[in-house]
Amino acid sequence: MVKQERAARTRQALVRAAAEVFARDGFVMASLSSISKKAGVSNGALHFHFESKQALARAVADEAAAIVRTLAAPARSGAADPLQRLVDATHALMGRLEHDVVLRAGFELGTGSPRRSDSPDLRGQWQMWVEGVLKDAEREGALAADVSAADACVAVVAATVGFEQLGAQDRTWRSPATLVQFWDLLLPRLASAQTLRALVSGGTPAAAPERT
């Protein structure tokens, strides 16, 4: 293995180990030595890659932000109806939260008051994406006549942040079954009658890989 490749792997192992330790102990109590131990590297190697715990937190949050961008990428779901893309993205997000500690730690690092201001704001990023897709739905006439994108955004963003938070203590909250209950309730109110017939509250195959 060439040197550069080995360095990239070590860095990646440190980011993952940091996410696990942050998720278990919280940022404040997490120690650099637990992180290097979990990553199977020396303290020296840790300091070669990251100058501080703050720098590690930043790397975890950046990687989590990249994951959210991938999950919510507009290209991803191609021609699908915007509301279906929204449903799919919530399934993909909850599925990924379930099995990816980096994403969980990234959201966790962004909470608490005051939020660490140098971390990317994952919830803000998610909210902007939801707003965008709901505006697409509004423009395409996929929303019910008496529902605005802004109203729908309030309910969807608040509920998904709730699922993420509640799921940290009880995984049922981010299960596919809970999301289906939510969408079965909400979609008949959000969608125009014509759009509603084609929507699948359990998500379409585009969202499925994240659930494996």
Next chain:
Amino acid sequence: MVKQERAARTRQALVRAAAEVFARDGFVMASLSSISKKAGVSNGALHFHFESKQALARAVADEAAAIVRTLAAPARSGAADPLQRLVDATHALMGRLEHDVVLRAGFELGTGSPRRSDSPDLRGQWQMWVEGVLKDAEREGALAADVSAADACVAVVAATVGFEQLGAQDRTWRSPATLVQFWDLLLPRLASAQTLRALVSGGTPAAAPERT
């Protein structure tokens, strides 16, 4: 002032000061000396009332739990429709979160992973109350025919936890206007046609005092 009364006041000042310091610095970083200083009492007085920071956190969480019980008291809204009681309770909860640091700190202490297990679970308490009032609504025929109390509970609990969380960084999320948007969206789906006509998404006067 008799001695007992003075002791009760000191204890109360310490609980409020602890809530303020927990909300500002987080539980882990909060120092007992900042708390006694903010309460205007000596360290000795603090230790007379509370043996540890953990004991202070427990007192904050207990007081927050008592506030939630009061806000959600079934007797409170008397004969009102269960769905109106639910709308009113969400307005009362968000209004109180806005101006009561003890309630905010109580919710905050219950989050994070792992949750401190000896604190009362405020979200669990809120969820049980929401479940109960939605079951009342179901029994009284106030829900739409194709909506179950369980489905409604998922959406309402997740969204209110989301409002609480998002509101910690941006107060707009727990404003009356945001709640009205949410209920205007959700109630036409939740309520039977007959019930819907009487519902006020902005809350009835029973909820108003908490907004002052």
